[in-house]
Every structure is written in structure tokens, then in C-alpha cells.
Amino acid sequence: MRALVIRWCLNTAALAVTAYLIPGIQIHGVITALFAALVLGVVNAVIRPVVVVFTLPINILTLGLFTLVINALMLWMVSGLVRGFEVSGFGAAFLGAICLAVISTLLSWFIRED
Secondary structure (H helix, E strand, O other), rough: OOHHHHHHHHHHHHHHHHHHOOEEEOOOOOOHHHHHHHHHHHHHEEEEEHHHHHHHHHHOOOOOHHHHHHHHHHHHHHHHOOOOOOEHHHHHHHHHHHHHHHHHHHHOOOOOOO
């Protein structure tokens, strides 16, 4: 349980840094950032695998690069679900998804799994 809360806080921090770095992404408040990270985690756990399976042929054709588009669409979708979390368009979502992946990876290096 503790690891889950720590990972949620790290994902919230990664989302906040992404919003700071990418001009088209805005978060209005800490509570919004926490909720947006939670919803993004649920969307990535439930909806994203289904989308990945349905887009498997194009993903194979692009050698996995289409996954970046899927990640951008998931981020953009969460902005439509969470009030106070805004992504201005697909371009901002695409850059935000790349930035979020890099920051999340860097932050997760500092966590040791038990």
C-alpha cells in the first residue's frame, strides 16, 4: 500500500513538472494534480491495454512508435475527464506524453521495489 501511494505521488510530481515544461498543459491546483494522476493511472490500467490490442497491426508497422500516439490520446482524454487539468490539443498531448514518460522513468529509478 505504501509503495502505491509513493508511486502515485511520484506520478503526480511528474505530471506537475510536465505541465510546467509543456506550454499547452495546465493544472490548476495540487488537488487537481493528484486527481488527474489518479485518473491517468486508472485510464492507463483499464483503457490503454484495450486500445493497444486494437491498434496492434499499426503498432507493429510503426515498430511501436504508435504507442506514443496512444499515450498522447490517453493524456488528452484525461484532460476531458478532470476539471482543472487542461491539454490544449493533440500536439501538447503528444509532447506531454513523451515528457511524462521520461520524467516518470527518471523518478522511478529512485524508487526501490520491495
